[in-house]
Structures are given as C-alpha cells and as structure tokens.
Amino acid sequence: MVEEKRKNHIARMKKLEKDEPQLWLDVERILTGGAKAKVYDEATEVLEKLHELAEYKGEGFRFKTQLRAFAKLYDRRLALIERWKKKNWI
Numbered sequence: 001m002v003e004e005k006r007k008n009h010i011a012r013m014k015k016l017e018k019d020e021p022q023l024w025l026d027v028e029r030i031l032t033g034g035a036k037a038k039v040y041d042e043a044t045e046v047l048e049k050l051h052e053l054a055e056y057k058g059e060g061f062r063f064k065t066q067l068r069a070f071a072k073l074y075d076r077r078l079a080l081i082e083r084w085k086k087k088n089w090i
Contacts, residue, residue, distance in 0.1 A: 013052075013053055013056045013057075016049055016050075016052070016053045017053060017057070020050065020053060023046055023049060023050055024050065024066065026046050027043050027046050027047060027050070027070065028070075030042050030043040030046065031043050031070065031073075031074060031080075035077050035079075035080075037079065040077070040079060040080045040083055041083075043080070044080075044083050044084070044087075047067065047084075047089070048087075050063060051063055051087075051089065063089075064089065064090070067084065067089050067090060068090060071084065071090050
C-alpha cells in the first residue's frame with residue numbers, strides 16, 4: 001500500500017514536471033481574470049501543485065522567487081496576498 005502511494009506520487013510529480021511551464025502561464029492567465037475570490041482560489045490551487053512539485057524537486061527557493069514576482073505585480077490584491085501568506089509562501 002505504501003509503495004503504491006509512493007509510485008502514484010512519483011508519477012503525479014513527473015506529470016506535473018512536464019506541465020510545469022504551462023502551469024506557471026496558467027497562473028498568470030488566471031490572475032488577469034480580475035480581483036475576485038474565485039480567481040484567487042483558482043490561482044492558489046494551481047500554485048499548490050507547483051509548490052508540491054518544487055518541494056519534490058528541492059526547488060522551494062525557485063518557487064518562492066517566482067511567487068514573489070506575482071506578489072509584486074498583484075500587491076494591491078490584499079485578499080490574494082493574504083491567501084499566500086497563510087500558506088507561508090510569502
């Protein structure tokens with residue numbers, strides 16, 4: 001059971017790794033959708049996947065660097081920034 005979970009996790013991470021460039025573009029596209037809770041939730045959901053991938057790859061610093069760039073662009077969207085702070089991403 002544990003081995004199967006591990007294999008599933010690795011397979012999921014490999015798929016995410018393949019999709020990573022597109023996922024970052026998706027976050028950017030989603031955030032251009034306006035200052036709405038639904039937009040923030042959707043962007044944060046994609047970022048959760050990217051964060052998990054970064055942790056798996058040992059690239060937490062790179063994730064935080066890219067996230068800070070978004071935070072700088074959208075610093076007036078306090079509800080969005082607060083979501084990310086609650087996750088200790090910024």
